């Protein structure tokens with residue numbers, strides 16, 4: 110079935126998409142339906158705000174990304190930025206610009222993904238806007254969250270001798286993207302064969318349906334650890350480490366042998382004839398957390414499931430370097446994915 114958006118109009122569309130939304134968070138006082146939403150946060154909290162704009166053809170390719178997954182991912186990457194401040198996401202607003210190619214049903218799919226993510230992470234959709242677009246789909250999500258005033262973690266707090274920790278594993282989302290790009294002609298229906306993703310499910314999941322590490326933030330709180338600095342890994346470990354070190358005025362040493370990599374990522378890198386460490390260091394879109402803790406927390410973090418120690422912070426004059434398995438030192442370079450840099 111295909112219902113043209115014009116048959117509902119803008120208000121009709123918003124009404125259809127936001128139907129049945131129940132506000133779950135205490136701080137969400139009033140959601141969709143008036144000129145503005147109303148939020149009410151207790152005074153002992155800091156309020157965190159982050160926003161993200163995704164453009165079709167730049168950030169996503171609808172040839173292989175289902176709209177529901179796109180909605181889910183668009184929401185989750187915003188939550189990830191709030192967790193990266195050691196906070197909890199509570200509300201989002203969703204703005205969409207869409208060309209005539211999209212139907213009401215398409216937008217329902219997209220919204221189903223957004224709403225699923227919100228349900229999963231206990232976040233309320235409190236508003237948004239829709240507009241027509243001349244070229245494809247644009248999605249902008251703004252996320253609002255909260256953190257205890259003394260627990261907000263910035264990028265600039267890393268200190269010499271701090272330990273560098275990372276959650277999960279790295280490079281899988283990038284490998285998933287490579288795989289989807291390779292199968293693109295098949296997925297477009299240009300070839301009469303089925304793409305074979307057997308044994309590579311994890312890579313696809315990491316690319317198409319990433320999760321934000323709420324669990325790590327909860328574990329850190331339970332262990333009474335406040336990281337000295339933290340970021341989520343969206344552009345690649347190298348690039349994020351350099352952000353932390355630049356903003357904290359430090360250097361760092363990370364060890365190749367400690368970088369967490371999944372087996373499927375390794376197999377795929379070999380198949381593509383790519384350097385595995387480069388993929389893990391620069392791949393991006395992992396949405397894992399990178400954080401530093403004082404050396405006194407060594408015992409606590411080393412016992413934490415899903416967290417790996419990968420190196421330590423140094424004085425700034427030592428620069429940022431990767432130590433390879435055979436003991437060589439390579440200066441870190443940010444080759445992170447950056448669409449603004451790519452277009453020359």
Ligand SMILES: [Mg+2]
Pocket residue numbers: 189190193340341342343
């Ligand atoms: Mg971030």
